[in-house]
Amino acid sequence: MGKKCCDPDAPKIYKLNVGGIVVGLTGVEQAFLDVRELNLMGQEVAEKLLEIVEAKKLCSGKC
Numbered sequence: 605m606g607k608k609c610c611d612p613d614a615p616k617i618y619k620l621n622v623g624g625i626v627v628g629l630t631g632v633e634q635a636f637l638d639v640r641e642l643n644l645m646g647q648e649v650a651e652k653l654l655e656i657v658e659a660k661k662l663c664s665g666k667c
Contacts, residue, residue: 614630616632629657631656632657639653
């Protein structure tokens with residue numbers, strides 16, 4: 605079972621203001637590491653990062 609967002613061992617949640625609504629993104633560090641290993645260039649890097657981050661569930665910070 606996955607860890608809840610308030611679990612001290614859970615991945616760090618990065619808060620982002622999207623259109624006036626604050627959302628939390630998890631797994632950002634791992635997404636960067638995964639994309640770095642793909643040896644992509646330019647726009648491909650941004651697109652792959654967004655693809656990975658969009659696939660993650662958002663946490664509002666309320667457990």
